[in-house]
Amino acid sequence: MTDEDETSGPRADRGPDDMHDGLLAHLREQLAQNAQLPPERTLSERLDVSRHTLRKALKVLRASGELDPAKSGRRAASEKASSSARLVQSTNPIEVMEMRMMIEPALARLAALRASPDEIARILQTAQSPAGQSPSQADQEFHRAVAAGSRNSLASELHILLHRVQNDARLRFTDSDTDSRTTEERVRIRDTEHRNIAEAIAARDPDRAEAAMYDHLDRTQRKLTGRLGQRPNDAA
Numbered sequence: 011m012t013d014e015d016e017t018s019g020p021r022a023d024r025g026p027d028d029m030h031d032g033l034l035a036h037l038r039e040q041l042a043q044n045a046q047l048p049p050e051r052t053l054s055e056r057l058d059v060s061r062h063t064l065r066k067a068l069k070v071l072r073a074s075g076e077l078d079p080a081k082s083g084r085r086a087a088s089e090k091a092s093s094s095a096r097l098v099q100s101t102n103p104i105e106v107m108e109m110r111m112m113i114e115p116a117l118a119r120l121a122a123l124r125a126s127p128d129e130i131a132r133i134l135q136t137a138q139s140p141a142g143q144s145p146s147q148a149d150q151e152f153h154r155a156v157a158a159g160s161r162n163s164l165a166s167e168l169h170i171l172l173h174r175v176q177n178d179a180r181l182r183f184t185d186s187d188t189d190s191r192t193t194e195e196r197v198r199i200r201d202t203e204h205r206n207i208a209e210a211i212a213a214r215d216p217d218r219a220e221a222a223m224y225d226h227l228d229r230t231q232r233k234l235t236g237r238l239g240q241r242p243n244d245a246a
Contacts, residue, residue, distance in 0.1 A: 033059060033067045041076060076154055078170060106176045107231045111224065113168060114153065117160040118207055118223035122216040125159030130212050133159055137208035138201055145197050152204050156223070159211065203229070 036057060040047055047053060050068075054061050071077035125133065133155045139148035150173055157169040203226040210219035 033057065033063065034070060037067055037071060038076065041071075047077070073158070076151070076158070101175065103176070103234055104231075106172060107227065107234055109172055110176075111227045111231060113165060113172070114156070114227060115220045115224040117157050117162070117165055117169065118211060119216040119220040120162055120165075121156050121159030122211045122214055122219040124161040125211060129155070129159040133208045133211055137204040139197055145200075148197075149200065152208075156207065156211070200226075 037047065037053075047068075048056070050061060050064060054064050057064070068077060121129070121133065133152070136148070136152040136155045139145065153169070153173070157166040160166065203222070207219060207222040207226060210222050
């Protein structure tokens with residue numbers, strides 16, 4: 011950690027609330043760069059915070075759907091990996107999109123009804139892709155924020171599982187999933203659609219939020235089926 015990091019990190023002469031917010035921001039930056047965080051002991055030493063403080067911040071990220079649930083040992087992690095692998099082998103991108111279209115409009119509707127002010131602020135923030143962040147990561151952060159705002163833990167877990175399956179290399183064979191071929195124009199259009207969803211949620215308009223999410227995913231599905239040479243209602 012550089013001297014600059016030392017002065018801008020979680021312990022940079024801040025009060026408890028500021029330190030907590032700074033720690034969350036730092037963890038989110040790390041998640042944006044890597045799908046997984048280092049072990050708690052490593053993070054605690056690197057960020058110069060207690061394990062107790064770190065666990066409180068990690069709990070916030072898990073509750074918001076930004077971080078996968080804590081693993082309970084190697085066996086649980088192995089079972090989760092095996093489950094995802096089995097799903098990847100038995101499904102395809104069309105089926106994943108069909109499930110997303112069934113689940114995510116409902117999550118947007120619930121978020122408009124239930125999301126807290128902090129959750130709405132997070133949804134609005136992630137609706138705009140940050141500079142320097144990969145397009146796929148920015149997209150995932152927005153959809154996770156909406157899922158977290160739904161306040162339905164089971165639906166959020168299903169959403170995380172869908173994205174985990176979708177991100178498997180064996181399903182990522184269209185240019186819509188490839189960061190290197192995602193143009194600035196595509197990101198601009200997607201961000202506009204994300205903002206429409208976020209603004210409907212912030213306005214507490216469940217009908218508009220649900221419709222905006224459906225339209226967004228429908229356009230994504232039509233692009234995908236077009237590249238695969240299938241119609242949306244073709245048997246997968």
